[in-house]
Amino acid sequence: MTGPLPLVFEAPRRGKPPRHLADLSAEDRAAVAAELGEPAFRLKQVANHYFGRLERDPSTMTDLPAASRGRIVETLLPALLTPVRTMEADKGTTRKTLWRLFDGALVESVLMRYPDRATVCVSSQAGCGMACPFCATGQGGLERNMSTAEIVDQVVDAAGAMARGEIPGGVGRLSNVVFMGMGEPLANYRAVMGAVRRMVAPAPDGLGLSARNITVSTVGLVPRINQLATEGIPVTLALSLHAPDDELRSELVPINTRWTVHEAVEAAWNYARTTKRRVSIEYAMMRDINDQAWRADLLADVLQAYGDWGWVHVNLIPLNPTPGSKWTASRREDEREFVRRLEARGIPTTVRDTRGRDIDGACGQLAAAE
Template sequence: MPKPGELTFVAPRGAKKPPRHLADLSPAERKEAVAAIGEKPFRAKQLSQHYFARYAHDPAQWTDIPAAAREKLAGELLPELMSVVRHISCDDDTTRKTLWRLHDGKLVESVLMRYPDRVTMCISSQAGCGMNCPFCATGQAGLDRNLSTAEIVHQIVDGMRALRDGEVPGGTPSGGGPARLSNIVFMGMGEPLANYKRVVGAIRRLTDPEPDGLGLSQRGITVSTVGLVPAMHRFADEGFKCRLAVSLHAPDDELRDTLVPVNTRWKVREVLDAAWEYAEKSGRRISIEYALIRDINDQAWRGDLLGRLLKGKRVHVNLIPLNPTPGSKWTASRPEDERAFVAAIAAHGVPVTVRDTRGQEIDGACGQLAATER
């Protein structure tokens, strides 16, 4: 049951659920599922080893499992969840965007970005988004459905396989070679906290030790939200060490009501209070995400107001030059306005940086690639 005040999404009548997958289940549930189809429970650990540690999806590779059992186990617990429509690369191939088609034809995106000192993957938690922010390509398309835990996890599993196999070059002065995923950001399509249960399940799968999960660090995971306050309070009680990123985009309620419509329900100060609670319980600094939009929210006085709201808090401001969508009136700030905005925040002693903009030439803004395929 949803918690009081939380937003819920009801799938359309007749919508087909994603098939059950190993990554949807806890280790104990995997043993039960394997036993239910007449196999020894220890096969669950073998399957987990192949999926989470070896990224081996082809039953022919499971040589420690009898051939007669492989197809049955694959059909029941490792069905095909999603297929690649296409990859698009830029930045000398160190940025790769993937368009996925889900089992029901819905489209989602993920982006793998390899830097000299780290590898970051941006993943989707919903097909589309119901938050209706007018400057966002995903928000313009609306919400199709929530992703399952396994559909979220599989984006990362495939990214880790691609890194292991050297499909994404760069990262070192000498060029390509294997690399390890270091950062995961839930900043792709969808509002993660509107798909709360499955996102939390995905975080557990990502951070459970191998072979129960991928063995990644919670500290390398960032979960973004536009400010679903009840879900933020609930997330603070999970005991995670993930970073929380609040997509604020305006420091004043009058403008934010327009840019982030959920603000009509939970105001700026309520959102920030929930963020400070998470910071206190997790020990992690809050990231404030702020898309700079020319002549809309980039005035220096708004930077000053934002600095006043954040002064003295465990916080970092991440300013994002808007990646405009085709035909949109929304566009990035002028360089001089961006500099004045940064200075206004920094004057209050608040750490602030401008995000490195990658992927503009490959429809880098989330939702753009899916929109071209519709």
């Protein structure tokens, strides 16, 4: 690999997004209530509208005093995400939204409805600094970190769309959140964990989602994986590995020159051991690059070096096309052989559904282009 390593924990400094209810702790809410000259229960009322009823429109908040309703809502629920464009696929059950943030930065989220669940894929950064060459987001570079509230607002929007029956299939409930949109979530650790806490807290303090239905993906920021294991919030960890050997992985995932395959996998194993949660190993299948049968055997060796007690699951991802990319998806026969070899070693393996590929909404395709 040539060029400097990406900045892992730092993003360009820009103006802060407006303060939002989702950014506030319980102590912060009390201070803001005093600032507004309102009783503390007013903030609980607003929180119940936002988190409990998934409402942002002041006109629906009739339990707030009419004289101060606009001021309260403007202070606590400023507009963070402005929709620029929405695209649909899979007969409307996959919906990708391009959002403009307060400073003009662009991000994308994808809502996917399945027969048994509804999942929103959210962004945690505008752009990404990890520079993985096969990923459209990584090729655009990092613009800035997103705030806790900017992340949460993507989830509230998706949950509201499900609750209002806007997605084909009728009224439903958002069940899953995956941090697999734009950005490296663990490079924006504080905001991401703040968002996770809002997601799992019961209404009116949060959305009441199960931590087990929240997946946090990372390319392998080892110190942050270790920190995540101490949080006491059993989210699912997904490690984007993409190669079982350091030589290839350093080309595909540049941060591997800082933390090697074995260091990343060991941190993932430690997370599984600590939380008792099975880790997902993400592996984008690239034709004649990382899909050889011997690499499947090597991947099995790497994973089983930490035991075969079912701590891991491999999720193979057919590579999704991106403009100008030299990388292409694996042949089906190579993909099948890769699966066969892993399963023969007792490693649970699935091939990911490529939802949203035709609207550039699948894994690795989010580029936030107008």
